[in-house]
Amino acid sequence: MEKFRKITDTAVPLPIENIDTDQIIPARFLKSTDKQGFGDNVFRDWRYDHEGNKNPDFVLNDPTYSGSILVAGDNFGCGSSREHAAWAIAGYGFKVVISSFFADIFKGNALNNGILPIQVTPEYLKDLLQTIKEKPETKLTVDLENQILSSPAGELEFEIDPYKKVCMINGYDDIDFLISKKDKIEAFERERSF
Amino acid sequence: MAGKTLFDKVWDAHVVDTVPNGPQVLYIDKHLIHEVTSPQAFSELEERGIPVARPDQIVATADHNTPTVDQHLPVRDLLSRNQLKQLTENCEKHGITLYGLGHKYNGIVHVMAPELGITQPGMTMVCGDSHTSTHGAFGTIAFGIGTSQVAQVFASQCLLLTKPKSLRVNVNGKLKPNVLPKDVILYVISQIGTNAGTGYFCEYAGNVFEEMSMEGRMTVCNMSIEMGARGGMIAPDQTTFDYVKGREFAPESAEWEQKLEYWKTLPTDADAVFDKEYSFDAADIEPMVTYGTNPGMGIKVTGRIPDKDDVNLEKALAYMNFKKGESLIDKPINYVFIGSCTNSRIEDFRIAANYVKGKQKAANVNAWLVPGSQQVAKQLVEEGLDKVFTEAGFALRQPGCSACLAMNDDKIPEGEYCVSTSNRNFEGRQGQGARTILASPLMAAATAVAGKITDITKQLN
Ligand code: SF4
Numbered sequence: 001m002e003k004f005r006k007i008t009d010t011a012v013p014l015p016i017e018n019i020d021t022d023q024i025i026p027a028r029f030l031k032s033t034d035k036q037g038f039g040d041n042v043f044r045d046w047r048y049d050h051e052g053n054k055n056p057d058f059v060l061n062d063p064t065y066s067g068s069i070l071v072a073g074d075n076f077g078c079g080s081s082r083e084h085a086a087w088a089i090a091g092y093g094f095k096v097v098i099s100s101f102f103a104d105i106f107k108g109n110a111l112n113n114g115i116l117p118i119q120v121t122p123e124y125l126k127d128l129l130q131t132i133k134e135k136p137e138t139k140l141t142v143d144l145e146n147q148i149l150s151s152p153a154g155e156l157e158f159e160i161d162p163y164k165k166v167c168m169i170n171g172y173d174d175i176d177f178l179i180s181k182k183d184k185i186e187a188f189e190r191e192r193s194f
Numbered sequence: 195m196a197g198k199t200l201f202d203k204v205w206d207a208h209v210v211d212t213v214p215n216g217p218q219v220l221y222i223d224k225h226l227i228h229e230v231t232s233p234q235a236f237s238e239l240e241e242r243g244i245p246v247a248r249p250d251q252i253v254a255t256a257d258h259n260t261p262t263v264d265q266h267l268p269v270r271d272l273l274s275r276n277q278l279k280q281l282t283e284n285c286e287k288h289g290i291t292l293y294g295l296g297h298k299y300n301g302i303v304h305v306m307a308p309e310l311g312i313t314q315p316g317m318t319m320v321c322g323d324s325h326t327s328t329h330g331a332f333g334t335i336a337f338g339i340g341t342s343q344v345a346q347v348f349a350s351q352c353l354l355l356t357k358p359k360s361l362r363v364n365v366n367g368k369l370k371p372n373v374l375p376k377d378v379i380l381y382v383i384s385q386i387g388t389n390a391g392t393g394y395f396c397e398y399a400g401n402v403f404e405e406m407s408m409e410g411r412m413t414v415c416n417m418s419i420e421m422g423a424r425g426g427m428i429a430p431d432q433t434t435f436d437y438v439k440g441r442e443f444a445p446e447s448a449e450w451e452q453k454l455e456y457w458k459t460l461p462t463d464a465d466a467v468f469d470k471e472y473s474f475d476a477a478d479i480e481p482m483v484t485y486g487t488n489p490g491m492g493i494k495v496t497g498r499i500p501d502k503d504d505v506n507l508e509k510a511l512a513y514m515n516f517k518k519g520e521s522l523i524d525k526p527i528n529y530v531f532i533g534s535c536t537n538s539r540i541e542d543f544r545i546a547a548n549y550v551k552g553k554q555k556a557a558n559v560n561a562w563l564v565p566g567s568q569q570v571a572k573q574l575v576e577e578g579l580d581k582v583f584t585e586a587g588f589a590l591r592q593p594g595c596s597a598c599l600a601m602n603d604d605k606i607p608e609g610e611y612c613v614s615t616s617n618r619n620f621e622g623r624q625g626q627g628a629r630t631i632l633a634s635p636l637m638a639a640a641t642a643v644a645g646k647i648t649d650i651t652k653q654l655n
Contacts, residue, residue: 016506016509017506018388018488018506020488020618020620022599022618022620022621022622022623023620023621023622026622026626027599027600027601027623028600028601030230030258030259030601031230031259031271031273031274031276031277031601032273033233033234033237033276033277033280034233034234034237035234045621045622045626050608050626050627074389075388075389075392075422078388078389078422078488079324079618079620080323080324080338080599080618081231081322081323081324081326081338081339081340082230082231082340083231083234083322083340083341083342084341086340101389101392102392103389103392103422104358104392104393104422104424105324105338105339105340105424108339108340108343109340109341109342112340112342112343113342161216161217161356162215162216163213163215163216163217163354173342174342174343174346174353174354175238175242175244175345175346175349175350177354178219178346178349178350178352178353178354179244179349179350181210181211181219181350181352182350184210184211184219185210185219185221185350185351185352188210188221189221192207192221
């Protein structure tokens, strides 16, 4: 996993609520057996019409907006457990997703793929979306070490599980940690009484 | 000290270690895998030179991306065929039991594991599929995981997790006739919304769940994820024990007695406190349909679509081509799907067959029946239900996830409505531009016969 410390970049606004994993990556693109190439199909059915033409109204096709930070509506990533959704977001080049609420499984999948989900208040989100809309060149700074998100909408301290923070900053993952617990796991297996 | 919940008891019994101020290492008893979310996890292990820790605690099936016709022939779609081949190779290489396409135990992962007795009370179970919550019907902690976590369980038989908060949904009273478990859960989600459960593990309690069959409890727990909860559980009781006993992988004789004693200690203590609680009166529930693009957008079939200013509602209605304040009764429907891990068990087909018997499906309707497993398919024939359906003009297909997620060829065409017994009505879920209306197997059968949405409350009382 790539290390994550601090990012300053412009953001892409996607003010839709309840964006589900079927929207992020439709099931027909899940036939691949590796993690590559999902970014090409992120938000596929919003980005392209049936003939594969770009939908000019969708924000990813609008040259006004760009950057590695996605700012999305409430309850982002609900639906299925497909990690392909996180691979698609990462594959497209997003490193941070900001929303007022994240679905559990997506949040975990994002963190396991070096994407930082930042939860903000609904009011902050509204202001932030407004700011980006009015001034697409607005830069946001995400400082993971100090857990600070700064934007013209204000400075905000965000939460992250302390263990996950260490993992992201150092580029570690859970597998290394779990394997280091091998003895304890084996002892547990021997002693369990049910 | 306050008592423990069912969830606490099962969770606490599986904690291997606790990271100070951090997550816990939770031991996983059973790991179910399928072709779509496992290949990248196997590759990850291979790249890092890590072996699969406990292959005997893993069971594999092929279900998401399999055809539901001509399963004896090679799979036509090249990518799908490759995905299935990889699953087979990975299972062979690592010594994992696989119930592949055509095997007598093959089926949707959440249908086949309970019916084989793999799912047992008090266990922890995971699968790279969000509807793993289904197994909670047995008093099991069961939840969906991402592919990175699949790799973690492969590597260690454990997961690093933060214990979720507790939520209880109580439904008490007497259900009206023709109100099925699917209606109960669609009603609950329509009342509390699609993220009320996020961060929580849910327990369903009250006489309505106590009186439900195991099949019904599985339908309810299946949809826990649709209210945002990682999983849902129902306390194991005599109904649970009777269901598990004698199944292929259920414990026997002395081991059975010992486990039974333990399972009986699992129900939530009377003085346990939940972080959040909701209560509903069973008498308020009626047959449900959804009108929008998330499972929380549901109304009683006799009800009307809400009429309020809300951009999300407007976006959903634009997709569904419905209007605010409208009733869905008499809406013409051309597709009906009875299947998915929510409603493809034998009980669901019995209910549908009982309604369909002696009737004919409407000419405009394509009615797809997809049993959840080979065992359900076999039972359909043994009980003569296949004849009831084929005589009525329904198409009986072979087991799999099918039109629930439309990864294979079973797609609903653009713009068409489908009354579906599955669990998600997201945009494009059943095919690009397809419009899904979630309902019970009874509502689905009635729709297929009428060719339009009908008020079954009137018809059947
Ligand atoms: S039937 Fe649908 S919800 Fe169930 S496991 Fe298959 S795809 Fe997932």
